[in-house]
Amino acid sequence: MLRFLIDQSKALLIAAALASVSYGVCSVLLIALISEALTTDSAGRGGMAWMFGLLALGLMLSHMAAAVLFERLSQHAHAELRRYVSARVMAADYRNLEATGSAKVQSALSEHSANVAAFFVTFPAILSNLVVVLGCLLYMLLLSWHIFLFAVALIGLGSLGYHLANLRAIRHLNRAAEEQDRLFGYFRSLNDGAKELRLHYGKRKVFTEQILGGSIESVRSERALGMSIFVVSASWANFLIYAFIGLVLFVLIRGVPDEARIMTGFALVFVYMVTPLEVLLLNIPRANLAKASARRIDDITTGMSGREAAAASAQSEPLRQLALEAVVHRYYHEQSDDFFALGPVSIAFKPGEVVFLVGGNGSGKTTLAKLLVGLYPPEQGRIVLNGQGVDDGGRDQYRQLFSTVFSDFHLFDKLLHGEGGGAELDERGNRLIARLHLQHKVQVRDGAFTTQALSQGQRKRLALVVACLENRPFLVFDEWAADQDPLFKNVFYLEVLAELKAQGKTILVISHDDRYFHLADRLLRMENGQLSEDTVPARPAQPQAA
Template sequence: MIIITTLTALLSGACNAALIALVNTSLNNAKWSVAVLVGGFVALVLGKTITNILSQVLLARFAQGAVSGLRRDLTKRILGVPLRQVESIGTHRILVALTDDVFNITQALLAIPIITVNVAILVGGAVYLGLLSWKILLGIGVLVVFGGISYRIMMTSAFKSLNAAREEEDKLFSYFRALTDGIKELKLHRSRRKVFLAENIHDTTETFQKYNVEAECRFIYAQNWNHLLFYLLVGCVLFMMPKMGQVSHAAMTGYVITILYLMGPLAGVMGSMSLFGRASIALQKVEELGLSLAAASTEEAVINKTEREVPFRSLELINVQHAYRHEKEDTNFVLGPIDLKFGPGELVFLVGGNGSGKSTLAKIVTGLYFPEVGEIRWNGKRVDNSNRDDYRQLFSAIFSDFYLFDNLMGLNRPDLDAKAKEYLVQLHLDHKISVKDGKLSTTSVSQGQRKRLALLTAYLEDRPFYLFDEWASDQDPLFKDVFYTRLLPELKARGKTCFVITHDDKYFYMADRVIKLDYGKMEHLNQLDGEALGTLIPATR
């Protein structure tokens, strides 16, 4: 398609160049009849318009298709990268690539027909000037080469500024995310808000603006420098050519009209350099992100595999260890070694202080993090990259930083709406939220109610293993009691395994086992006598 688009754009440019010659011929009282000139004029105008429309429509389809494909490819790659690597790359880098970078690439692709038309006009105009006088065309060529070299020098500096601006944009997006995620903390602390605005947002936007202005100014200088050279060329034609030899009035008129006409297409080509410069840097950043994703990818984001019931007989962590660096600490935090086994219908509580490794263990159990040492066995079979995605289908999880979708996507049961309404009643949400065609009427409710909606999704998924990370922390006392004394026992009675991260010592008696993590080390507390409970409570509050 890109070849057809380029050819139609070149034809449009050729029609433009031919129009210049036709106009000059008409002005110089050509011997051709008026009917021939009018017919040629109409044909060239129609040809230019049709080919121009065709080239732009074709490229619009191609550009939007290419951009959609790029976004889909990046999304699929992100889904195929382990969670730890996605966290390391940074959400802000991914968001910039999927939004601004892809937008800049799109704008450059959409500009290709216009640039091609302008280039074709410039080439056609040069050919016409050569027909009038090849010696003068040669002199113009020397001037163009000089202008091109000086233009390139200016462009090099402009591209450096664009690159620096793009680096600042990564930082800016990270601050935008801090703004949305930390809006409550910023509103509550005036000094923090002041520093955030003055040092983070203000300084970064100032630097971003500075680099962009530098780049745009260099583009403007370069463009106007070339305009100056063109006017110099017009002056030479008007005042020096007659003194160098016999020049016909027709040739003089042709040169002046053609050069003045070509200034428009030249300005279009020069003006597009800023656009293509940004697109080039954006493409480089997207490729870097793609390479980072490809290098980190150890999984396949399977989407077409038929959903089936996942068998669960046992899950075992054998000598599992995982290391990562805590903030403001020079040494690595090591979780483990962990030896842990789960079976169907078990209710297991995990407790421990902040930073003890509870959430990390939850991500290892669910297959989101990989153990650096040891292994996970599912129904006696080792979990590795070949079966990790199948293993993850075992779990319905609600993490402390969960995301709530506004529809029940991926759940294709025929009685979805009816079952969802039944669970909404059970979760005391039927008076606020309804479900129609698998779509929730709203998700703009309190955090505790949002967690209940997440539990609704988990219920409908109906998987063998449930993980709740501090789920009850945002619930009122009444529903907290419902969760521990009714909902969890009901799941257990249905043969579901529940792994619950909690600080609610009041309900420890409900668990089959209580596991405590203390700075990455695990201990079992099977018998909760008075002494054990007394040592446990301080660690969890």
């Protein structure tokens, strides 16, 4: 993931890195110049003033450039990461997306993406302070090579301890990242389950204190422990630095030539190096947090693999005949706690017919609809459109045949018709809205609904409006009328279906409303994953006029 982001921003990253290196070099040269000035007479210091001014100016300009460039890089990385995850979600097979779950996707788009983007803000601090520390070590080498070797040994000992602590801390950060994904699911339940939680005190108490509270506490404790380990190990490293300063000043430099100059140089360099080293050690955990988040995003997006080629056009070919030939699909069935086999199903559809699909709950009706519209690929058998089999390369194009309103539909706030919008689309949409008695609640303006603050039944009527405006050859309605008043059931079954049939549309209606079954051209029944065809009931006799 980090490699992907670096590849996307290579030029900007190089420029920002060079600015950070320049800042570190200017810092080291400036402290070396100050050290020399402290041990030089007034005549010698006179020639150093212009160099001091140039280095101070370079320090300011390089710091400004690094900060600005890395802030731009951070925002660019955040945007690219969100585009990447969104693109993987859009390209994923629907079954894989269902298995991944919306909570993990939300976590990847928000928390994990922010952590990875934050790495690019901390990167200049890591890089520039690393240059300062290395430059200070180089200056110490020039002052006294044997004391430099002692310093390197001490830093190596501190680095080993820090590395071991780092490995343990990362384990805690990874556990926190995994729990974060579950936490986002609980956050969603706060809103989606608001009614149930308010109506049941015991359920609300368990969810708030044990489920949600436990997850929040788990993320907090794992992250706090991981970051605390980093802080403790950084403090230990700082102690080693100060211990070394004491050894240099009071033990190691006694009796060496040019003692005053070496002591002044080492003391100044060590005091100056402590802050960059502390910043470096404290920012490394943030880099590791970004690494854990990047790994989590990799895991999430890898699970959303996609085998299908994208559709070449939003327009579908004309529907002449559509057939499912011995199609089989298996999935886990909660009611039986076992895998459920649907099919083999063989059925054909033709333009201008209304087909009702009936059956008990859990019989496989919605699954068959998802197979029909191409959301699930058949495990056996095939789908044939106009005499041609539909494979992974053409499945996305095949899906452009359909408009659907599933029972778990989502209503976008815009019509999203692309180039087909405009005033004409608004007018057609508002006519349909008035037909469904929603004109006093909502309107279509500039291709968008004026509000979605509606009941579930009203929102489903808007979803019907969207499906009709899409003008696709095949429409699928999954229990559309289940939560509608009798008035709107009549509008749907007696008027809307009749008009769509007259337009030559093929319509599949999943329904339990047996009083309207006579309106079907064909009546299909699904029971335990097996499809059969029933006789369409006779039209009810009309009451005689007096």
